[in-house]
Amino acid sequence: xxxxxxxxxxxxxxxxxxxxxxxxxxxxxxxxxxxxxxxxxxxxxxxxxxxxxxxxxxxxxxxxxxxxxxxxxxxxxxxxxxxxxxxxxxxxxxxxxxxxxxxxxxxxxxxxxxxxxxxxxxxxxxxxxxxxxxxxxxxxxx
Numbered sequence: 001x002x003x004x005x006x007x008x009x010x011x012x013x014x015x016x017x018x019x020x021x022x023x024x025x026x027x028x029x030x031x032x033x034x035x036x037x038x039x040x041x042x043x044x045x046x047x048x049x050x051x052x053x054x055x056x057x058x059x060x061x062x063x064x065x066x067x068x069x070x071x072x073x074x075x076x077x078x079x080x081x082x083x084x085x086x087x088x089x090x091x092x093x094x095x096x097x098x099x100x101x102x103x104x105x106x107x108x109x110x111x112x113x114x115x116x117x118x119x120x121x122x123x124x125x126x127x128x129x130x131x132x133x134x135x136x137x138x139x140x141x142x
Contacts (some may be wrong), residue, residue, distance in 0.1 A: 040124040064102035
C-alpha cells in the first residue's frame, strides 16, 4: 500500500503537466483578432489538486487590491492587473505560478503574455478565475 502511494505521487505531477501543456490558443477572444498567443491553462480542479498533493503552486491574484483584501486563495500574492509589467519582479521565475483574477479570460491572458515576453516560462492562467475557485467551495483566506 505504501509503495502504491509513492508511485501515485510520482505519476500525478507528470499527468498534471501533460494536462497543462494541452493549452488552447487565444484566438478571436480579443475582438476577433488572432494574436497567436498560446496560453497554458489550468482548471480550478487541477489547481486545487496541486495544493492537495503538496505541489504548492504560487498563486498570483490579478484583482484590484481591495478585492484581494476581501478574500483570496490561501497564500496568494497580489499583483493587480494594471501593475503586472511594472511589478513583474514580484512574480517568481521559479516554481509553478498560477495567475487568476475576476476578469475575462483574455485579460488574464494579457498578463500571461506580458510575463512570457519578460522571460517567464513557469506560468499558467486559471480558467474561471477566482469565481471558479469559490464556486467549488475551495478554501479562501481573508
